[in-house]
Amino acid sequence: xxxxxxxxxxxxxxxxxxxxxxxxxxxxxxxxxxxxxxxxxxxxxxxxxxxxxxxxxxxxxxxxxxxxxxxxxxxxxxxx
Amino acid sequence: xxxxxxxxxxxxxxxxxxxxxxxxxxxxxxxxxxxxxxxxxxxxxxxxxxxxxxxxxxxxxxxxxxxxxxxxxxxxxxxxxxxxxxxxxxxxxxxxxxxxxxxxxxxxxxxxxxxxxxxxxxxxxxxxxxxxxxxxxxxxxxxxxxxxxxxxxxxxxxxxxxxxxxxxxxxxxxxxxxxxxxxxxxxxxxxxxxxxxxxxxxxxxxxxxxxxxxxxxxxxxxxxxxxxxxxxxxxxxxxxxxxxxxxxxxxxxxxxxxxxxxxxxxxxxxxxxxxxxxxxxxxxxxxxxxxxxxxxxxxxxxxxxxxxxxxxxxxxxxxxxxxxxxxxxxxxxxxxxxxxxxxxxxxxxxxxxxxxxxxxxxxxxxxxxxxxxx
Numbered sequence: 001x002x003x004x005x006x007x008x009x010x011x012x013x014x015x016x017x018x019x020x021x022x023x024x025x026x027x028x029x030x031x032x033x034x035x036x037x038x039x040x041x042x043x044x045x046x047x048x049x050x051x052x053x054x055x056x057x058x059x060x061x062x063x064x065x066x067x068x069x070x071x072x073x074x075x076x077x078x079x080x
Numbered sequence: 081x082x083x084x085x086x087x088x089x090x091x092x093x094x095x096x097x098x099x100x101x102x103x104x105x106x107x108x109x110x111x112x113x114x115x116x117x118x119x120x121x122x123x124x125x126x127x128x129x130x131x132x133x134x135x136x137x138x139x140x141x142x143x144x145x146x147x148x149x150x151x152x153x154x155x156x157x158x159x160x161x162x163x164x165x166x167x168x169x170x171x172x173x174x175x176x177x178x179x180x181x182x183x184x185x186x187x188x189x190x191x192x193x194x195x196x197x198x199x200x201x202x203x204x205x206x207x208x209x210x211x212x213x214x215x216x217x218x219x220x221x222x223x224x225x226x227x228x229x230x231x232x233x234x235x236x237x238x239x240x241x242x243x244x245x246x247x248x249x250x251x252x253x254x255x256x257x258x259x260x261x262x263x264x265x266x267x268x269x270x271x272x273x274x275x276x277x278x279x280x281x282x283x284x285x286x287x288x289x290x291x292x293x294x295x296x297x298x299x300x301x302x303x304x305x306x307x308x309x310x311x312x313x314x315x316x317x318x319x320x321x322x323x324x325x326x327x328x329x330x331x332x333x334x335x336x337x338x339x340x341x342x343x344x345x346x347x348x349x350x351x352x353x354x355x356x357x358x359x360x361x362x363x364x365x366x367x368x369x370x371x372x373x374x375x376x377x378x379x380x381x382x383x384x385x386x387x388x389x390x391x392x393x394x395x396x397x398x399x400x401x402x403x404x405x406x407x408x409x410x411x412x413x414x415x416x417x418x419x420x421x422x423x424x425x426x427x428x429x430x431x432x433x434x435x436x437x438x439x440x441x442x443x444x445x446x447x448x449x450x451x452x453x454x
Contacts, residue, residue: 019227019335047234047238050341051341061279063228063231064174064202064227065231068341069337071335072334
């Protein structure tokens with residue numbers, strides 16, 4: 001069994017490489033959580049405190065159960 | 081899927097590879113370019129997609145220390161195993177960590193020997209286990225760079241707000257800038273530039289890397305993890321060198337803002353504080369490179385709640401992970417690579433994680449050769 005298989009994906013979950021694009025399906029605003037779907041359709045409970053507010057249909061980058069960024073949410077001129 | 085498929089376009093990849101070739105073909109006198117990809121995720125992508133085969137022979141990629149599993153020293157694994165064997169403890173960690181060898185076995189072997197060790201996909205999963213097992217003490221072995229640290233911090237805040245008292249964290253989070261500075265100070269390192277870590281930068285932003293061009297005169301391009309991202313980052317590095325520029329550029333603008341995620345930085349500042357020193361596998365002790373829980377969260381610190389040995393264990397003599405992590409040797413140049421040390425029975429951590437340079441070389445067939453000249 002490879003490390004990737006142990007993780008359940010080909011990437012290592014510990015590293016930021018495991019940042020997974022997901023789409024928000026539903027929001028539990030009171031608990032700061034959202035139900036999201038990955039590209040394969042699998043559902044995940046995601047912590048949204050770092051990117052709130054989120055709404056169904058939003059695209060998020062999720063790592064280790066926490067949304068770190070909104071995809072395409074960065075203004076083109078904002079980066080160095 | 082959007083944000084994925086368009087960055088794997090073969091035709092565009094060939095076009096960028098052509099631009100790279102034209103940039104280096106005209107160098108007079110002929111020049112050898114050596115770039116370090118800091119993040120293990122980039123190493124994995126480079127070999128998965130065969131990116132190095134698209135590069136001219138005089139563009140070399142060197143693999144950096146950005147695999148958080150690979151840099152965990154043996155003594156830290158031993159501490160985790162000792163903690164996992166304590167009565168009433170459920171020890172939780174990411175799957176990659178379970179196979180990292182300590183001085184007398186891995187967490188996976190400790191689990192086989194009877195310790196209650198469970199793999200989780202997030203710290204939130206560990207907190208859920210704690211809620212479902214109120215009579216047990218649940219410890220989360222927190223490792224990772226600034227990408228993972230916010231998840232741990234948020235989970236600790238959630239544990240506090242929900243009153244979950246049987247949850248604690250053994251904090252082994254590390255930060256990316258101190259090892260980069262240590263590498264740049266290393267006299268045996270010859271580099272022309274860096275491919276910066278994409279998802280760490282999502283949290284910390286581009287600003288923390290400004291010291292690399294300012295103090296060391298090396299360009300940095302922060303890159304995503306798809307093949308086109310990495311190829312474009314190499315092209316951008318070459319364009320900087322060609323144009324006599326030296327700065328931090330952001331290829332991964334669709335995700336990385338210059339200032340990072342301020343909320344993530346705030347929550348990390350509240351929950352963590354810097355350790356005076358932290359030991360890195362192969363790199364030794366580096367000042368202010370590791371995180372521990374702040375005073376405000378000390379009651380959730382597993383190292384204060386339980387006794388851990390805290391013994392330092394020297395790396396195995398046969399293992400050359402240190403040189404690999406510093407980019408001094410290629411994985412296949414290590415004397416135990418692919419023989420005594422394989423992903424099934426790793427000696428060094430670089431062979432454990434799929435992000436580790438040795439595992440990437442082994443899994444994608446780079447056993448003992450340099451690239452063919454293109």
